[in-house]
Amino acid sequence: MNAAPGEIAAINELELGNWRTAWRILAAGDLTDAYTGADLRTIARAMSYRAAGDFSLAWSALGVAAASVHRRQPGIPVASPQGTDVVRFALPPDPGPRAGAAYRTVRLIWREQGELHRLRRQAAERPIGMTQDRHILLLAFVEYLCWVECDRESWLQEAATDDESASVEARIHEFRERRREGFLRGATDLRRLDRPTAGVMTRTVWDRIDQYYGLRRLAMQELGRRPAPPWVDSVVPEGTPARKGASVAWTMAQPA
16 A cells, blocks of 8 residues: 555655654545554654653653554564563664555654663663763753754743643653753653653752753763764664664764
8 A cells, every 4th residue: 555645745745754744644534544544643752752852751652653664564673571561663674765654654663662772771881980860861951952952842932732732742842941850850751761660850960961961061071972863772774774863963063
C-alpha cells in the first residue's frame, strides 16, 4: 500500500524533529489508515515528552509505537530486551535511497529509541572526576539545548489541545524561562529512566555546578566532544537523518 501525502509529510517533519508541525499535519488527515496515523502521532507525542524533559514517558511512548508497528510487521528485527520493558527495534537492512514510508517509520522509532537507550546508559555511569548527580544534570541540560533552545519547534508556546499537551507546554515553558525547577525536574526524570525509585535532584547540585551558566559551559564542552548526531550506540545506516535541533546545538559547540 502506498503512503498518503499526509503520512509522507509527517514523516519528513518527524525526521527533522518538528513534532508540532507533524502533529498539525496528522490532525488534518490525508492518511492511508488509522493505524499508521496513530503510530506517527505516538512518535510525535514521544518527541514532545522528550522536549519537556519527560524521558520516562518518551521511552514508554516509543515502546507503544514499536509494538504497534511490530504487530503488523512481525518480520522487523527486535533488539534483545535486556531487562527493558518495551519493544525496541533493531534496524532492518537499509533498502537504499528509495526507502519507503514503512521503513522510514521504523527508522524513526529506532533512532529515537536508540538515543534514549544511550542516554539511559550514560545516566547510569559514574564518570571519573564528576559526581553522578552532576553528570545526570549535565546530560539533562544537553537535552534542553538540543530540544528547546536550538529547536524551532519549541521556541514559541502553542495553545494546548488536551491535558497531555497542556502539561508538555507548561514544562517546556519552564525551560524557556530558564527556571531551576524545570532543569532539576528533567534531571530527576532522567535519573529515574534507569532507576525508577531514585530520589529527586536537589538544588545543591544546581548551585555547586554554578547554576545555569555553569551548566551551559559544561554542556557546550560535552557537545563539542561528541560526534555528529544522531547519538546512538550502534552503527548508524547511511542516510539516517538527524534532528535539526541536535545538529544546530552540536554545530554551535564545535571549535571555530
